[in-house]
Amino acid sequence: TSSASPLAADPSLPRRAACFHAHLAAEKAIKALLMSRGTPLRRAHDLIALHAMLPVADQALFTSDDLDLVNPWTIEGRYPTDTGETPAIHIDRIINASMRIVTSSSDAARPVPPPT
Numbered sequence: 001t002s003s004a005s006p007l008a009a010d011p012s013l014p015r016r017a018a019c020f021h022a023h024l025a026a027e028k029a030i031k032a033l034l035m036s037r038g039t040p041l042r043r044a045h046d047l048i049a050l051h052a053m054l055p056v057a058d059q060a061l062f063t064s065d066d067l068d069l070v071n072p073w074t075i076e077g078r079y080p081t082d083t084g085e086t087p088a089i090h091i092d093r094i095i096n097a098s099m100r101i102v103t104s105s106s107d108a109a110r111p112v113p114p115p116t
Contacts, residue, residue, distance in 0.1 A: 015091050016073070022098035023047070023073035029105035033058060036109040045074040047101075061104040066097035 023045075030050045031041055039053055047067045051059060073094065 015088065018091050019070075019073040019094050022095045023070050026070050026098045026101040027074070029102040030054070030062075033105040033109045047071040047074075058108055061108055062101055066100050069094055069097045070101065 026047060027045055027050065030047060034041060034050065034053055037055060037058065044050055048071055051062060051067055
């Protein structure tokens with residue numbers, strides 16, 4: 001999501017590019033969490049499908065609102081005919097939802113240090 005915010009702020013770039021990068025960050029974060037849990041990955045970009053592959057305890061880390069908001073911006077989100085233009089207020093919501101997904105995934109994937 002660090003690349004999504006500058007993209008969203010640049011008026012010379014299509015806003016959908018920021019949404020696509022926000023989706024990409026969320027997708028990679030969930031895939032990293034799946035890998036940390038030893039779950040075999042499959043070729044998928046759908047956040048809902050990836051979420052369903054997580055153990056139940058990890059599924060609770062994410063809200064369906066965040067997943068639903070970011071999910072449409074997968075590969076098809078790169079093309080204006082698929083999504084249309086997105087108002088700036090929606091882009092901020094999409095980026096913030098992606099950041100929550102990335103943070104939750106990252107926090108959950110960190111190894112727990114052994115007790116001392």
